Amino acid sequence: MDTLYVYEHCPFCIKARMIFGLKGSPVQLVVLMNDDEQAPVDMVGRKVVPILQTGGQFMPESLDIVALIDGRGAPVLTGARNAAVAAWMDRGRGLLYREFLPRAAMAPFPEFATTAARAYFLTHKEKSSAPFVTVLENSEEAVAALTAWVQELAPLVQSPNAVNGVLSYDDIDLFAALHSLSLIRGVQYPASVQTYRQTLSKLCGIPLLDPVAI
Numbered sequence: 202m203d204t205l206y207v208y209e210h211c212p213f214c215i216k217a218r219m220i221f222g223l224k225g226s227p228v229q230l231v232v233l234m235n236d237d238e239q240a241p242v243d244m245v246g247r248k249v250v251p252i253l254q255t256g257g258q259f260m261p262e263s264l265d266i267v268a269l270i271d272g273r274g275a276p277v278l279t280g281a282r283n284a285a286v287a288a289w290m291d292r293g294r295g296l297l298y299r300e301f302l303p304r305a306a307m308a309p310f311p312e313f314a315t316t317a318a319r320a321y322f323l324t325h326k327e328k329s330s331a332p333f334v335t336v337l338e339n340s341e342e343a344v345a346a347l348t349a350w351v352q353e354l355a356p357l358v359q360s361p362n363a364v365n366g367v368l369s370y371d372d373i374d375l376f377a378a379l380h381s382l383s384l385i386r387g388v389q390y391p392a393s394v395q396t397y398r399q400t401l402s403k404l405c406g407i408p409l410l411d412p413v414a415i
């Protein structure tokens with residue numbers, strides 16, 4: 202069976218996990234500790250996830266993994282992309298991950314099971330973002346802005362099963378972002394987005410983070 206090395210918080214890992222769920226293909230998930238540099242370096246030469254182990258080979262890059270798995274048998278990602286979905290994502294991605302990172306650092310993800318692993322994430326991610334305390338202290342405005350952002354997504358959702366009506370790479374990108382967004386407590390979802398994210402969660406077999414939202 203294929204093995205996928207992941208962190209549970211990682212949106213790129215969500216993309217790779219999605220295709221196994223959508224295809225109904227079995228995969229063994231292995232969550233690496235966030236401070237384990239050696240394992241990914243041994244597998245692909247750098248510290249990165251997701252990594253797919255298939256037939257004795259190791260493969261990084263989420264979208265390469267998606268393409269490989271979707272290409273086995275009849276593909277499921279057959280729909281056309283809508284540039285408006287990517288444009289919507291680009292407008293909010295910066296704010297989403299600014300708010301996501303400090304919450305991820307506090308959340309009960311298995312890759313942070315040890316204090317050292319959680320500290321590694323905090324140290325590295327805070328450097329590339331803003332001080333987490335500052336982000337969390339000014340969060341109310343950001344949550345309102347994220348709610349306004351998801352309102353703009355509502356008219357783009359053509360079906361609960363696929364944003365453009367037929368499953369496409371837009372669904373891979375969009376659900377991964379909505380999965381991250383689900384860690385942020387207080388974001389209000391318009392009906393079409395709410396149904397879409399819950400339906401995709403079931404189709405992919407990947408629970409949303411609502412129950413542990415911060």
Ligand SMILES: N[C@@H](CCC(=O)N[C@@H](CS)C(=O)NCC(=O)O)C(=O)O
Nearest residue numbers: 211212213248249250251262263264
């Ligand atoms: N282009 C890569 C990006 C993967 C990526 O950036 N993964 C992050 C986790 S979200 C990572 O492993 N970063 C190194 C680290 O967290 O130490 C892909 O699409 O798979």
